[in-house]
Amino acid sequence: MIGRKLRNRYEVLERVGDGSTATVFRAMDTRLGREVALKVLLPHVRENTRVRFFQEATAAAQLNHPNIMAIYDIDEEDGQHFLVVEYVEGDPLSDFIPSPPDVVIELGRQIAQALAYAHARHIIHRDIKPANIKVTPAGQIKIMDLGLALPREAKRVTAAGMIIGTPAYLSPEQAQGHPLDARTDIYSLGVVLYEMATGVLPFDTDDIPALLLQQVKQPPKPLREHVPDIPAALDNVILRALEKQPARRFQTMDAFASALKAAMPASAAESSSTQTRPPVESASAGPDAPAQEPLRIVLADDHKLLRKTLVSYLESNDAYLVVGEASDGDEALQQTLEL
Incomplete structure (x- = not known):
């Protein structure tokens, strides 16, 4: 992905992070000459996750506030859907x-x-x-x-x-x-x-x-x-x-x-301005730190509500990637083999 130019416009510069449903890249909008972030939907995600991805674009597009990340566009190339959003340093x-x-x-x-x-x-x-x-x-x-x-x-x-x-x-x-x-x-x-x-x-x-x-x-x-x-x-x-x-x-x-x-x-x-303290040092926050791969998880449990609740939680956490879930281990394993 690094070095590609999506839609002949967004030049991908570096990978910023990986989540359970999308990967985020820093990119250059060559048409407007500004840095942006590309949130690229992973190909394996479920349909309800795909719907939420587009729902995020719809929700964010209604908002224009200095304390909320701006969304610029939603697009796709070769079946790969992505959001173009404000790139935020911090x-x-x-x-x-x-x-x-x-x-x-x-x-x-x-x-x-x-x-x-x-x-x-x-x-x-x-x-x-x-x-x-x-x-x-x-x-x-x-x-x-x-x-x-x-x-x-x-x-x-x-x-x-x-x-x-x-x-x-x-x-x-x-x-x-x-x-x-x-x-x-x-x-x-x-x-x-x-x-x-x-x-x-x-x-x-x-x-x-x-x-x-x-x-x-x-x-x-x-x-x-x-x-x-x-x-x-x-x-x-x-x-x-x-x-x-x-x-x-x-x-x-x-x-x-x-x-x-x-x-x-x-x-x-009484102070003329409130200054936030410098952020604490973080061992993983350095600019050259490699992006952490999410932990890949297969879930098998015949208690559907408990299983779905746990899947929902794990999918909301970028540290985990659910690659298969079913009521029994054989079915869940088969899902992973089909990826």
């Missing part, structure tokens, strides 16, 4: 875990304002997590991945009751497969900010069913139990976003953003 939000309160508030406020803009246009993200957010060198948030974003009028591409999203950041209603509204993103952003402020997730276990149960039933510990000197106002704001009942959370992202701004410590608020 570091993943995970590099800002943990952060001091003023950074949590400033970055959280930007995320909330971007999602408020999307919600006003009836777009629910459904998969807010650090891996889907970048921070530019100027300290600007960019929400990167709209692969699970759902326009209000869109047809479902997952079965009713299917759990979709990333378990550690799922709202209780997502964990139960219930219908969703914009308040699901409020909860997920609360999880992200809890992790940024404390360095730990509010709910964390290697057992996915246990984690989903915690999201539904277990109240989070106050942040001050992890960080004793955290401002009480910030503690209260994040805990309110993490209420189990949607009616007890902030009802809009605008309200969440305003509450975060009001929680800014006085010393930081």
Whole structure:
């Protein structure tokens, strides 16, 4: 792929990363003379994943906001479908875990304002997590991945009751497969900010069913139990976003953003500008680091709902690639041999 020119326009320069459904490349738009990113759909993906790929393009095309990655085009060549999107320089939000309160508030406020803009246009993200957010060198948030974003009028591409999203950041209603509204993103952003402020997730276990149960039933510990000197106002704001009942959370992202701004410590608020700290060093973040290949997985289980839920989770994580799944091992293995 490196060196190819797709549609006689997009010159592929380097591979940026591999996901379970697409590979991302840095490219040059030779017609407009600008760098772009190409998100190329992998050929083996299921039909519902293909539908979500085009759904991402449709959802993102409705949005024009400085904190949301822009989409420029969708195209295909020789049966290979790809999105042309804004190329964003920066570091993943995970590099800002943990952060001091003023950074949590400033970055959280930007995320909330971007999602408020999307919600006003009836777009629910459904998969807010650090891996889907970048921070530019100027300290600007960019929400990167709209692969699970759902326009209000869109047809479902997952079965009713299917759990979709990333378990550690799922709202209780997502964990139960219930219908969703914009308040699901409020909860997920609360999880992200809890992790940024404390360095730990509010709910964390290697057992996915246990984690989903915690999201539904277990109240989070106050942040001050992890960080004793955290401002009480910030503690209260994040805990309110993490209420189990949607009616007890902030009802809009605008309200969440305003509450975060009001929680800014006085010393930081008096500063002429809030500067985000440099991202922590990451052993895998170097520009010359090779792209990591996803772990290829074959799933065999006769419990269809459990199997489909696990597939949905794995496919949302770029570290895994599900190459076959069926009710028995022979059938799953046969799927992999046919690839």
